[in-house]
Each structure stands twice: as structure tokens, then as C-alpha cells.
Amino acid sequence: MNQIWGSMEQYNTVVWHWPIAVYLFLAGLSAGAIISAIVIKWMKGNDVSPWDGIIKAGAILAPVTIGVGLLLLITDLTRPLMFWKLLIHYNFGSVMTLGVLALFVYFPVVLLFLLGVFKKELVENGPFKFLAPIADLALSQAKLIESVTLVLAVGVGAYTGFLLSAMNSFPLLNTPILPALFLASGVSAGISANLVVGLLFFNSSTNEGNVSYLHGLDVKVIFAELFFLFILFVGMMYQGGATAHVAKAALSTGGLSTLLWFGVIGLGLILPIGLNFALPHGVKHSQGFVIFNALIVLVGVMALRYYILYAGQTFVG
Amino acid sequence: MAKKYGMIHDNNLCIGCQACSVACRSENKIPESVYRLQVWVNGPTEYPNGTLGYEYHRQSCVQCENTPCVSVCPTKASHVNEEGIVLVDVDLCVGCLYCIAACPYQARYVHPVTKAPDKCTFCHESRLSRGEEPACVTVCPTDALVFGDLNDPKSKINQVRSERVTYRQKEKLGTSPKMFIVPNHKGGINS
Numbered sequence: 001m002n003q004i005w006g007s008m009e010q011y012n013t014v015v016w017h018w019p020i021a022v023y024l025f026l027a028g029l030s031a032g033a034i035i036s037a038i039v040i041k042w043m044k045g046n047d048v049s050p051w052d053g054i055i056k057a058g059a060i061l062a063p064v065t066i067g068v069g070l071l072l073l074i075t076d077l078t079r080p081l082m083f084w085k086l087l088i089h090y091n092f093g094s095v096m097t098l099g100v101l102a103l104f105v106y107f108p109v110v111l112l113f114l115l116g117v118f119k120k121e122l123v124e125n126g127p128f129k130f131l132a133p134i135a136d137l138a139l140s141q142a143k144l145i146e147s148v149t150l151v152l153a154v155g156v157g158a159y160t161g162f163l164l165s166a167m168n169s170f171p172l173l174n175t176p177i178l179p180a181l182f183l184a185s186g187v188s189a190g191i192s193a194n195l196v197v198g199l200l201f202f203n204s205s206t207n208e209g210n211v212s213y214l215h216g217l218d219v220k221v222i223f224a225e226l227f228f229l230f231i232l233f234v235g236m237m238y239q240g241g242a243t244a245h246v247a248k249a250a251l252s253t254g255g256l257s258t259l260l261w262f263g264v265i266g267l268g269l270i271l272p273i274g275l276n277f278a279l280p281h282g283v284k285h286s287q288g289f290v291i292f293n294a295l296i297v298l299v300g301v302m303a304l305r306y307y308i309l310y311a312g313q314t315f316v317g
Numbered sequence: 318m319a320k321k322y323g324m325i326h327d328n329n330l331c332i333g334c335q336a337c338s339v340a341c342r343s344e345n346k347i348p349e350s351v352y353r354l355q356v357w358v359n360g361p362t363e364y365p366n367g368t369l370g371y372e373y374h375r376q377s378c379v380q381c382e383n384t385p386c387v388s389v390c391p392t393k394a395s396h397v398n399e400e401g402i403v404l405v406d407v408d409l410c411v412g413c414l415y416c417i418a419a420c421p422y423q424a425r426y427v428h429p430v431t432k433a434p435d436k437c438t439f440c441h442e443s444r445l446s447r448g449e450e451p452a453c454v455t456v457c458p459t460d461a462l463v464f465g466d467l468n469d470p471k472s473k474i475n476q477v478r479s480e481r482v483t484y485r486q487k488e489k490l491g492t493s494p495k496m497f498i499v500p501n502h503k504g505g506i507n508s
């Protein structure tokens with residue numbers, strides 16, 4: 001640029017880039033995985049070892065995805081070596097601080113869940129014998145710990161939405177529906193990831209009834225997501241003025257709107273619903289289909305996070 | 318009473334000469350390719366009588382009173398000092414860039430050396446602490462910039478605010494900037 005006032009590069013409104021979108025995806029997935037694993041565990045007959053493959057999948061996915069997400073988040077800081085200051089300096093008015101505090105408790109409780117579920121592999125026959133008392137505690141107090149975990153997981157799933165919606169300079173982000181949309185899509189991603197891992201790695205212990213239950217639940221959550229997306233844009237249209245313009249632009253401009261229509265809505269939401277209705281019972285409940293379906297849902301949820309993050313920062317009215 | 322510093326940018330007096338921007342750069346040793354302050358020259362636009370004129374926009378931190386940048390900062394690295402000036406404590410900053418994203422005025426940039434956000438501080442760390450006015454204000458050849466204490470009824474800024482029409486940018490966001498703009502009143506006011 002050669003305006004007399006100099007380069008305008010620093011005024012790009014896109015500040016947060018793809019690692020943040022991946023983090024938002026992984027945090028939502030982690031919350032959804034533990035939520036759906038606990039839901040299955042609380043069903044009749046599932047609350048005893050040997051655990052269902054879905055429960056095992058959730059027990060592994062929840063800590064691993066949040067761990068990877070946080071590593072990504074830390075390396076994305078411009079001062080990554082200073083990240084520990086986040087752990088000891090708080091601003092209770094900041095959603096980021098509230099997220100850090102929630103994760104402080106969330107991470108240990110999902111690890112406890114992992115330890116309880118894999119007690120035999122990790123503690124009895126594994127390298128973590130010294131953790132035996134903790135694993136016993138995890139099992140004897142399972143209900144209590146799981147209840148706390150559920151609340152925290154809902155908090156983690158929703159906080160990723162509040163993180164963005166707290167910024168009132170971005171009309172697409174600054175809406176009350178965003179945390180609900182992120183929580184729903186996180187649950188959907190968690191269910192799908194549990195199904196994939198459960199069926200691929202713990203096939204022998206994965207109960208077919210639980211698979212169809214979760215698969216059916218996923219379809220309902222996807223309906224909710226579609227409805228939330230609809231509310232998001234209609235709500236913005238009704239606000240009129242700059243906000244309505246932002247909504248129109250976000251729905252119709254460039255590669256981002258293509259991603260929304262084809263990736264988020266077409267592939268991630270409509271296709272799973274459509275296939276679920278169109279396919280005969282036998283195909284629908286085959287393992288191959290459940291896995292395929294779960295994979296497209298996961299791609300759709302990732303596309304949603306990417307779309308919201310970039311479109312939110314790009315279309316500012 | 319504590320001081321509350323604010324500034325006026327008068328669009329009718331401004332000539333877009335960039336003296337303020339250059340003075341800011343040398344006073345605050347701003348690295349190449351980033352800016353605490355720019356003056357954007359928009360136009361020329363045609364007035365009803367056929368003559369032409371420019372609109373000027375001072376692009377810098379507007380020193381919000383309800384500060385989005387400070388409320389989102391997880392470590393309180395972004396903070397407001399006793400004189401109402403919004404500052405960044407580099408030592409506390411982790412570089413999450415939440416403040417840059419949350420600032421509705423695009424006033425912040427990542428300092429290429431510290432990697433922490435930086436922005437206009439009304440020359441707090443240099444001239445102001447010596448009791449002098451910010452560099453931009455002192456060099457302005459047309460006195461388009463007025464600086465002073467908003468809590469002092471006798472201050473120059475409050476005299477000017479009592480005489481001229483002013484507005485603040487994006488007031489509907491509730492940020493309550495302490496940067497007051499005297500709009501160009503030739504050909505009607507576009508806020």
C-alpha cells in the first residue's frame with residue numbers, strides 16, 4: 001500500500017486463525033465425548049465392568065482431544081512461554097479466565113474417568129500401580145464424579161461459544177445463540193467420535209443397542225443444530241441495519257458462504273438427516289454406515305467452527 | 318480528584334499532514350510497518366456548491382471508558398491506569414490476542430519485538446510522565462488536536478468541548494471513548 005499514511009496491514013479484522021478453530025472443535029468434541037459416554041454409562045446394565053466400547057472411547061477421547069487442543073492453543077499464543085501466567089493471574093470478567101478455571105477441574109475429572117474405566121489396563125496390569133487408590137476412588141465415587149463432570153462438560157462446551165460471543169464488535173459472533181450452537185455441535189461431534197473409536201477399536205465390547213441409541217440421539221442433536229443456525233441468521237436479519245447486512249454477506253459471499261452451504265449445512269447436517277430417513281433399516285444400522293455417517297458429521301462440525309470463526313471476524317458491517 | 322485524560326480531533330482544522338503520525342513514531346520508537354496512529358484521508362468528496370474537500374479519520378486507540386480490551390484480557394495485562402489511560406503490562410501478557418480481536422476500533426497491533434499487543438498510550442511512558450502533552454498534540458500545525466483532563470472544568474479540552482460540536486466513534490457499542498471528534502461540518506455531517 002502506498003497511501004501517505006502507511007501500510008494498513010495491521011487493521012485486518014481477522015485476528016484469530018485456524019488453530020483457534022481447531023481448538024474450538026476439539027474442546028467441543030471432548031465435552032461431547034464425555035457427555036455421551038456418561039449418558040451411556042448411566043443406562044441400565046452399562047454401569048458395570050466390562051465397559052461398553054462407547055464408554056471406553058469417550059474415556060480416551062475426552063482427555064486426549066482437550067489435551068491436544070490446549071497444546072495447540074498454547075503454541076498459537078504470540079508469547080507461548082508466558083502461558084503459565086494464565087494459570088495464576090485471573091480476570092473473573094473474562095470468559096478466557098472462566099474457561100481456564102473450568103478446564104482446571106475438567107481435565108482432572110476426565111482423567112479420573114479414564115483411570116476408572118481402564119483400571120485393569122492402566123493400574124492393575126499397567127504402569128500406574130501407584131494410582132490404585134485414586135482409581136478405586138474414581139470407581140467408588142463414580143456417580144458423584146460423573147455428575148460433576150457432566151456439569152463441567154456442559155460448561156466447557158458452551159464456554160467456547162461464549163468466548164466468541166463476548167465480543168460485541170462482531171455481529172455474527174455477538175449473539176446469545178452461539179454458545180448453544182457450539183454446545184450442540186460439540187455433543188454431536190463427541191457422539192460421532194465415540195462411535196468411530198468404539199466401533200473401530202473396541203468392536204467386540206461395543207453393544208449394538210448403545211450404538212443405535214447414540215446414532216439416533218445424534219440425528220436429534222443435528223436437528224437442534226440446524227434450528228440454532230436458522231435462529232442465528234433470522235435473528236440477525238430481524239435486527240436490521242448493519243447486523244442484517246452482515247448476515248446477508250455471511251450467507252452469500254465468497255468461499256466462506258460456500259463452506260457454510262456445502263460443508264456445514266449440506267454435508268454435516270442435511271446429508272446425515274437425509275440418509276437416516278432414506279436408507280433401509282438394515283443399511284442404516286450397519287457398522288460401515290454408522291462410521292461413515294459419524295465421519296461426515298465430524299467434518300461438518302469442524303467446518304462449522306472454521307466458518308463461524310472466520311466469517312465472524314471477516315464480516316463486521 | 319484523579320485525572321481523566323481525553324483528546325479532541327477536529328476534522329475542520331485537520332489537514333491530513335501526517336505530522337502527528339510521524340511524531341508518534343519517533344517519540345515512541347514504533348517499529349517499521351506497525352502504527353499506533355494513522356490519519357486516514359478520505360475523498361475528495363464534492364460539496365453541494367461543486368467544491369471538493371477531504372474527510373480525515375484519526376485511527377488510534379480512542380481510550381474507551383468501558384474497555385472491551387480490558388474486560389476480555391484473562392491476565393489483566395490490559396488495564397486502565399489511575400489517569401484513565403488504557404495500557405498493556407507486557408510482563409503479564411500471554412499473547413492470546415483476545416484484546417486485539419475485542420477492540421472495536423482496530424487500535425491494537427502485535428509489537429514485532431515483544432510480541433505483545435501495543436497501542437496509543439497518550440505518550441504515558443514518555444512525555445506525559447514529564448508533564449508534557451502527547452507528541453502528536455504538540456506537533457499539530459493547525460491545533461486540530463486538543464489534549465487534557467476531562468475532570469478539570471477549566472482544562473483546555475473542556476473549554477473546546479463546550480464550544481464545538483463533538484461526537485465519539487461507535488458510541489452505540491457502549492465503549493464511551495475519551496476521544497472526541499469534531500465532525501467536518503462542510504456539506505453536512507457524516508458520522
Ligand code: SF4
Pocket residue numbers: 377378379380381384385386387403419420421422423424425436492
Ligand atoms: S480503542 Fe480499543 S484498545 Fe483503545 S481502549 Fe478502546 S477497546 Fe481498548
Ligand code: SF4
Pocket residue numbers: 389390391392393394395405409410411412413414415416417433434
Ligand atoms: S494478548 Fe495480552 S493483553 Fe491482550 S488479552 Fe491476551 S493477555 Fe491480555
